[in-house]
Amino acid sequence: MDATFFMNVISAGLLTGLVYGLMALGLSVIFGVMRVVNFAHGDMMVVAMYAAYLLFNKLGIEPVPALPLVAGGLFVVGYLLQRLLINRFLGVTEHIQFLLLLSVAIIITNGVLMVFGPDARNVQLDAAFESYSIGPLVLDKVRVIAALTAAAAAAALWAFFRYTTTGTAIRACADNPIGARVVGLDVERLYAVTFGIGTACVGAAGCLLLLLVDVHPHLAHDYTLLGFIIVILGGLGSLGGALLGGVLVGLSEALSGVLIAPSLKSMFSFGLLILVLLLRPQGILGRKA
């Protein structure tokens, strides 16, 4: 195994990690503002993947151009879900929230199973098989697009929360919900917008992931779990942390796969998680409660 081989492995791990990061961004945004752990995260991504699949098959729109449409659609779904359902459970104990979102996840999984059946579906595009050759480096085209989108989404979210009035209001709700109400902010609406933003991120990730993996109804559980590992590593509620967590998981999987055994690579993500929980429970970029 030469240096070129390791360069390829590291770049693949890095790109995969950024895709993981994009997927985890939404989870982090929702928790960071509302302290709600979205157990239906992976299931919402599966819905986005099916939406992208339908747009391609019925209207011929490829997943990357379909991204704004799917993200917009998921924003509406998230907004309504928060407005009509989750807002009613914000004051209750955490385990009730867990049960609520687990129920939503089970309903979504079984719903897509009823509508689409158990068959795996995919979109067949030449781009899904293409790669860029830069000297000895071979970079997967889809992962490059997904990684750039992830970085752009994280930057856009950061700018939104930092520079816009709505973003500032959402941060105020996150810091002090009672204070936000006192100064006249519509906290429920802002929470709904936040949940919508979180699900829109998942929608974007779903479109890109459809180019990498085939979608089927039972795909959600693995990605929900992966999302949790990433955001806990990076720090719950931190946008940069979600990307950093994704990259760490991607790199640890890649390097452990090469240096030890590919079948043990998931073990290293969990090992990393335990290490962070022991040494820095709030996550690498997280703030202490």
Add this chain to the structure above:
Amino acid sequence: MSDNATSLSASITRRGFTTAAAAGALVSAAGLPLRSARAAAPLKLGVLLPRSGHLALIGQACQRGAEIGLPMLRDMGYSVELMNADTESNPDVGRTQAEKLIREGAHMLMGCFDSATTLAVAGVAEQKGVPFVVNIASEPKLTEQGFKYVFRNFPSAGMLGKGGLMLFKDIFAATGTTPKTAVLLHINDSFGMAMLGGINALMPKLDMPFQIVETIAYDPKARDLSIEVSKAKAAKADMVMTVTRLNDAILLVREMVKQQVETMGIISPGAPGMYEKQFAKALGKYADYCTTNVPWFDPHQEMTKELEKAFEKAFPEETFDLNIGFTFEAVLIAADAYKRAGSTDPNVLTEALRATNLTKRAMLGGPIKFEANGQNMNLISAAVQNLGGKPTVTLPAASAVAKPVFPMPPFKGRA
């Protein structure tokens, strides 16, 4: 009740029910054993398949195989009713469903596609004393553990590996090209590990002309196989050997195309994945020339032609593959044993299964006959290569529909 039931019998009318009830009362009053009554009612066959979960695609294909042949079996004078249950690709669920089917009156069990679930169900069958016909599962323990009620119409991992490896030599001989090295990528579940054990044991015994220079194990539920493929690429082997399921087979070949891994061939010594419809659908032109050495249909058998015709009529969008064939044959074996036994007594049924001798069949090999340990002794593998998007028998020559292509054309520039 089981999930659903598919029956060859006519539906029960009120008059029929009253008559049957009266007859039943008379028989009970006479103290006759109902269970071993003459086979007037159909055999209740408990069908256990992974119709959901990560093996759902293959489980559904098997289910189609169980159901598509029912009219054919009726025409042949067999009487069978299917009691369908979903194992959810989970051995624990399989065990519970098997117990439930037996409680609900299943006379015999059939299934379960994956080795781990099949082994769990075999344990239930032995404990309850209910005969169990294995449609597909290659775990050696199923026929080496001393089970009395288990009969397998599918090769064990050792048989599968041996048949598959022998065909490698035949492919090289037929095409005049012999690779020197290979990299083996395999899943690490019970099937994958059993296959690995078989391959490692058989390679020196069979004096294979190539050497395995790298063995890479991975999780069959893996989300991403880029690292595995990078490692395989770094091995710089002439050929890639695979032991896969379906989803990982797709990920593997897609990743090989992306990482520009050009090889003389991608050949499986006997595993699912590459001959399946979804594989061709997901990979298009890149699915072509992948070869799987597996037990397959005998294209020249009348029963195969009839089954294929019925299948294509009912499921024009689906692929007619070994999952359909072996599951159909498992139902045939069960129905045939019941017809000869004339009883639903489990021990009588078991003896009838042991005496099976079915000369008319759909799959390659001689008559279906079981050894003392319950293993069908007459099974052979075929080299099935994807050509023009369809799995095609290329060897043995007597059953071949096309000639094998090796080395395969590179991915780059494929039309």
